[in-house]
Amino acid sequence: MNIIDSTIEKLEDPFSILTGDRYEIFLTLDIDEEDELYSENGIRLKLIFAVEAEKTKIAQYDFIEKTTDRFLDFALEEEEEKEVEQYCQQLVEQL
DSSP states (O other), X not given: OXXXXXXXXXXXXXXOOSSXXXXXXXXXXXXXXXXXXXXXXXXXXXXXXXXXXTEEEEEEEEEEETTTOOEEOOOOOHHHHHHHHHHHHHHHHHO
């Protein structure tokens, strides 16, 4: 799994219910054809990334088939999750 493109948008919390900041991040993924997650239509990973004080975490994520917007029932492996979290942290730092 390789990240080939990304978009990030800070989510507004008009009622100040949540602590810290939340970001909606879309990552376009390059998936090996041998992987069960592979789709000819392409795969995106939609995340809600939370930043509270000095701590960051992936609050939620979903795999989405790119051209159909169909949600796919897959989970990140532990190593992949760490890699994605580091990538998202770098995106936030660049804002």
